Amino acid sequence: MPNRSLDYLIFDQSRKKLLAWKNHFEIALGISRGLLYLHQNSRLRIIHRDLKASNVLLHSELNPKISDFSIAKSFGGNQTEGKTRTVIET
Structure with missing residues (x-):
């Protein structure tokens, strides 16, 4: 993505000043x-489980795209609950 990830913009002091409140x-x-969309509107319900600034990519017009679904959990379309036995950490 042209603007890299969200953490690249918000944690760098010089780039941080480039983003207005509206952005x-x-x-x-x-x-x-x-x-x-992931939780309600997609065919499968997907819980990301690792959402952080480095996993949000920014398009050229600063449109965010959620990335890195490596530890995501998917559920059936009608399923509203699920249980896991594995502790997930990053």
Whole structure:
């Protein structure tokens, strides 16, 4: 992605100043929309389990894209609960 990941922009002091409050707000809304899609609107319900700034990529227009689904958990379309026995950490 042209703008790399979200952590590249928000944790670097010189790049952090380039983002206006409106950009921060739009990025947060985009991430929320992505999670809502994964949890409710996709064919499979997907729980990401590792959402952090480095796993949010930013498109050239700062549209966020959730990435790295390596430890994600998927459920059937009608399933609303699930249990795991494995502790997941990053």
